[in-house]
Amino acid sequence: MSDVNAPCLGCAIVSGATRPVGGIIARAPGLVLHGVAAPSPVPGWVVISSERHARALYELDDAVARELGAFAARVMRAQRKALGAEHAYAFAIGDVLRHFHLHLVPRFPDTSQRLWGRAAFDAPPADHRPAEELEAAARALAAALAPGS
Numbered sequence: 181m182s183d184v185n186a187p188c189l190g191c192a193i194v195s196g197a198t199r200p201v202g203g204i205i206a207r208a209p210g211l212v213l214h215g216v217a218a219p220s221p222v223p224g225w226v227v228i229s230s231e232r233h234a235r236a237l238y239e240l241d242d243a244v245a246r247e248l249g250a251f252a253a254r255v256m257r258a259q260r261k262a263l264g265a266e267h268a269y270a271f272a273i274g275d276v277l278r279h280f281h282l283h284l285v286p287r288f289p290d291t292s293q294r295l296w297g298r299a300a301f302d303a304p305p306a307d308h309r310p311a312e313e314l315e316a317a318a319r320a321l322a323a324a325l326a327p328g329s
């Protein structure tokens with residue numbers, strides 16, 4: 181497995197040099213919402229990354245940290261309203277990629293209980309959803325988050 185920190189995958193995604201499935205979905209001041217850069221067992225699993233390289237939430241500027249809460253809440257509401265999720269999780273772990281990112285993972289009424297919570301990170305390949313389904317969910321979220329929508 182290649183090293184996600186040399187060069188930094190977070191910087192590559194926010195600059196547009198690397199496109200995860202789903203691409204860049206929305207932006208807020210200092211923050212970028214994009215598809216998760218790994219196989220996903222749930223459509224609509226997205227990630228907020230800081231535009232600036234920061235190790236973790238504790239290195240964000242106060243203004244960006246404030247923006248993060250409102251932006252994450254808006255995205256999670258869109259996961260429920262536009263995608264039909266019944267719940268949404270937020271995870272900021274940072275053991276693998278050392279560029280601040282917050283995973284926002286929807287849970288649907290038909291999501292198997294073995295994929296609830298952080299178990300989504302350990303989903304076996306048989307649970308991974310096809311790229312087309314993940315792209316469609318990203319487009320639906322982008323539309324729901326577009327200014328004026």
Ligand SMILES: [Zn+2]
Pocket residue numbers: 188189190191192232233234278279
């Ligand atoms: Zn970075």
